[in-house]
Structure formats: structure tokens, C-alpha cells
Amino acid sequence: MAQREVDQTAIAQMRYGQGTSMDNNDRLRTIFADALGIDKDLVVDELEYNSIPEWDSVAHMALVAAIDEGFEIMLDTDDVIDMSSLSIARDILKKYDVEF
Amino acid sequence: MLTGKYALVTGANRGIGLAILKTLAQHGANVIGGARREGSLDDVCSELSDSCGIEATPVYFDVSQPDQVKAAFQKITRITKQLDIAVNNAGIMDSSLLAMARSEDIESVFATNVFGTIYVMQYAARMMIRHKSGSIINLSSIMGVNGAEGQVVYSGSKAAIIGITRSAAKELAPYQIRVNAIAPGFIDTDMVSSISEEIRRERVDSIKIQRIGTPEDVANCTLFLASDNAAYVTGQVVGVDGGMLV
Numbered sequence: 001m002a003q004r005e006v007d008q009t010a011i012a013q014m015r016y017g018q019g020t021s022m023d024n025n026d027r028l029r030t031i032f033a034d035a036l037g038i039d040k041d042l043v044v045d046e047l048e049y050n051s052i053p054e055w056d057s058v059a060h061m062a063l064v065a066a067i068d069e070g071f072e073i074m075l076d077t078d079d080v081i082d083m084s085s086l087s088i089a090r091d092i093l094k095k096y097d098v099e100f
Numbered sequence: 101m102l103t104g105k106y107a108l109v110t111g112a113n114r115g116i117g118l119a120i121l122k123t124l125a126q127h128g129a130n131v132i133g134g135a136r137r138e139g140s141l142d143d144v145c146s147e148l149s150d151s152c153g154i155e156a157t158p159v160y161f162d163v164s165q166p167d168q169v170k171a172a173f174q175k176i177t178r179i180t181k182q183l184d185i186a187v188n189n190a191g192i193m194d195s196s197l198l199a200m201a202r203s204e205d206i207e208s209v210f211a212t213n214v215f216g217t218i219y220v221m222q223y224a225a226r227m228m229i230r231h232k233s234g235s236i237i238n239l240s241s242i243m244g245v246n247g248a249e250g251q252v253v254y255s256g257s258k259a260a261i262i263g264i265t266r267s268a269a270k271e272l273a274p275y276q277i278r279v280n281a282i283a284p285g286f287i288d289t290d291m292v293s294s295i296s297e298e299i300r301r302e303r304v305d306s307i308k309i310q311r312i313g314t315p316e317d318v319a320n321c322t323l324f325l326a327s328d329n330a331a332y333v334t335g336q337v338v339g340v341d342g343g344m345l346v
């Protein structure tokens with residue numbers, strides 16, 4: 001068990017840079033790119049839900065799960081529904097004491 | 101069979117839930133027992149940790165309270181980053197006739213049996229989606245499949261579990277998360293202990309296997325659905341009823 005816990009933390013750190021100096025904006029963009037399967041250059045403030053085929057409802061759930069994991073939070077269902085763009089995601093995360 | 105996996109079981113302090121918790125632990129899973137009464141699972145969990153060599157942790161919450169479910173999952177994510185199995189077992193019964201079902205009873209049965217199941221599934225699925233694997237098992241009932249007199253409220257709630265299970269199975273399949281329901285028949289627990297001797301006899305007479313079911317009968321089916329032996333089984337409602345006719 002302890003081994004697995006360590007492995008998971010290591011994996012998460014590699015993925016989203018928790019516990020490293022990666023800033024939260026960069027971490028959020030990495031999570032978006034990873035969860036939506038798109039190039040990080042495409043993750044801009046104007047990126048909106050359903051505006052690209054990759055950000056559909058199925059990907060949205062993967063995105064939410066990755067944000068939960070990456071920032072070690074548990075998003076409220078209302079926030080899951082409201083999170084319709086990168087900039088809105090950033091505003092929502094501020095409520096969870098994530099600093100940008 | 102489940103070595104190294106993490107399993108959450110709600111309503112794990114007695115009855116079917118307790119049997120499921122023990123069975124999953126005996127097959128190597130690290131178990132998280134959900135119960136609403138603080139302390140009611142402390143002894144069980146420490147016994148299971150000792151006897152099965154696994155990690156067993158109680159988490160106290162009322163499934164019908166969304167804030168408590170969220171807080172419980174915050175605790176669960178501190179226990180494990182990966183949840184492999186979630187068993188929605190917590191449930192209550194109401195046996196009023198249609199004309200006599202009080203609104204507060206209807207609300208509390210649906211709040212626990214239906215809303216509680218959905219709340220737990222929402223967070224469990226989010227944990228499972230991260231790793232693209234998982235098995236969710238919901239406790240329905242033969243009453244939810246067939247209905248019975250005096251069971252409008254309860255059977256309605258358990259029928260809802262079937263719809264929830266089948267829909268979530270479709271929605272979560274792309275993430276390799278399986279969702280199945282178990283529909284027990286007549287199982288020997290506190291839930292059926294208040295039933296009169298006459299009805300109890302009638303019920304047992306309607307069971308082809310000619311005995312009341314045990315919580316372990318249900319736990320064994322849960323074990324199968326939780327395990328990789330059921331890797332290609334999703335969206336199913338499995339009867340564990342000894343061939344009971346309702």
C-alpha cells in the first residue's frame with residue numbers, strides 16, 4: 001500500500017508538477033492539454049467548452065477529475081457545470097485558495 | 101483476487117454492507133467502510149486490518165447529505181488517490197401502502213436510496229476517471245425489478261437504482277468504469293427482521309432454493325462484480341434471490 005501511495009504521488013508530480021515550482025497557471029494549462037488531448041499552445045484564455053471537438057462532455061469529466069487531482073481539491077458539482085472556459089476555470093480555482 | 105485495490109462500501113456497519121466489507125477485505129482489498137454512526141465501524145476495521153493484513157478505514161457520513169458525502173470523499177482522497185471499487189449499499193426500507201405513505205418517509209427513502217447513491221457515484225466516478233478503471237456496484241432489490249404490494253416507495257427507489265446503473269454504465273464505459281446493480285431477494289438482516297412471521301414464511305415459500313438468503317450470498321456476487329473476472333460485465337442487474345417469485 002505505502003509503495004502504491006508513493007508511486008501515485010510521484011506520477012501526479014510528474015504529470016502536473018505538484019510540489020514543484022511549476023506555477024499554477026502553467027499547471028492548469030498542462031492539465032487542460034493533457035485531459036483534452038490537445039497541444040498546450042491551444043490552451044488559451046478564450047478556449048471554451050464545446051468550442052473544439054476535443055472538449056466535449058466526456059472530456060469535460062476527465063478534465064474535472066484531472067483538476068481535482070492536480071490541485072488536490074474536490075470541485076463542487078456547481079463548479080463542474082460552470083467551468084466552461086480556461087479563464088472561468090481559473091476564477092473557480094481561486095475559490096479553492098489556488099493562487100494565480 | 102483484489103490485492104492492492106481500494107474499495108468503499110457504504111452502510112458497512114451491519115447487514116449486507118458488513119458482509120461485503122469483510123468479503124472484499126478477505127480477498128485482499130483495502131477497505132473504506134462508510135457508516136453514519138461515529139465509531140460504529142472502528143472495531144470492525146481494526147479487526148479486519150489485523151486479520152486480513154490490509155488497510156481498513158472507517159469514514160463516517162450520511163449518504164443523503166451532499167455536504168457530508170463531499171467531506172467524506174475529501175477524507176477518502178487522503179487515504180488513497182485511486183479508488184477501484186465503490187459499493188452503494190446504504191439503504192432504508194418503507195413498507196407503507198400507497199395511500200398511507202407519508203411525504204417525509206417518501207423523501208427520506210429517496211434521499212438515502214436514490215440521491216445518496218447518485219452523490220456517492222458522482223465523486224467515486226471522478227476518482228475512477230483519473231485512472232480510467234473502476235467498478236461501481238449499486239444495491240437494488242427484487243422489489244425494484246418486480247414491485248410488490250406495500251412497496252411503492254421502496255420499490256420505486258430501487259427501480260430508480262436500475263435506471264441510474266444502466267445510464268451510468270453507458271456514460272462511464274469510455275473511461276473503463278463498469279457499473280452494475282445487484283437485486284437481492286429476501287436476505288436475513290435487520291431490514292427484514294420486523295416482518296411478521298406469516299409474511300416471512302410466505303416469502304421463504306416463494307423462494308425456489310427454499311431458504312432465506314444470507315448477507316454472504318450477496319457479498320459473493322459483489323466480489324465477482326468488483327473483480328476483474330467481471331471485466332466485460334457492465335450495465336447489468338444481477339438477481340441474488342434464490343429464484344424468488346414476487
Ligand SMILES: NC(=O)c1ccc[n+]([C@@H]2O[C@H](COP(=O)([O-])OP(=O)(O)OC[C@H]3O[C@@H](n4cnc5c(N)ncnc54)[C@H](OP(=O)(O)O)[C@@H]3O)[C@@H](O)[C@H]2O)c1
Nearest residue numbers: 111115116162163189190191239241284286287289290291
Ligand atoms: N435485506 C434484504 O432482504 C434486502 C433485499 C433487497 C435489497 N436490499 C438492499 O441491500 C442494502 C443493505 O440492506 P440490509 O438488509 O443490509 O439493511 P440493514 O441491515 O437495515 O442495513 C442498512 C445499512 O445502511 C445504512 N444506512 C441507512 N441509511 C443511511 C444513510 N442515510 N447514510 C449512511 N448509511 C445509511 C445503515 O446504517 P445505520 O446502522 O446507521 O442505520 C446500515 O448500515 C440496502 O440498500 C437494501 O435496500 C436488502
